[in-house]
Amino acid sequence: MEINFEYPNVSASDRLEAYAKEKLKNLDVKYNFLxxxxxxxxxxxxxxxxxxxxxxxxxxxxxxxxxxxxxKDNFENAVLEVIKELEPQLKKKKSKLASH
Structure with a gap:
């Protein structure tokens, strides 16, 4: 999965990008349609x-x-929360794809 980062009014951070990529990689492994x-x-x-x-x-x-x-209070916690919110959406789509 290709990942693009945007930083409106925030300094870019390699550490933050690596953290987000790691979390998104987990989703990419679970959901092969991304x-x-x-x-x-x-x-x-x-x-x-x-x-x-x-x-x-x-x-x-x-x-x-x-x-x-x-x-959230920091970007790492915000990434975790977003991943939690995306999981049910992706799970639902995967179950619909499996039933077809």
Whole structure:
């Protein structure tokens, strides 16, 4: 799966990209219909210490697009939350593909 990264108003980070790639690789292994992913990281000023680091992931696969976004205290936690939100979407699509 090809992965593209965007950093609106945030400095690019090789460590963060490696972390996101590792998590997305796990999805790619489980769901073989994935083609590419667009990942973005951005900061938002919030009144809470538990939000503000936003990660959004859009995955394209088999004619369908999956999307999730999360705002957490840091980007690593935001990536984990987005992966958790994407899992049920991908699982549902895989079960539909298997039934055909």
């Amino acid at each position: 083609i590419n992913a667009d990942v973005y990281f951005k900061k938002e000023n919030t009144t809470s210490d538990k939000t503000g680091a936003i990660c959004g992931i859009r995955i394209h696969g088999n004619g369908v697009t999956f999307f999730a976004e999360a705002s």
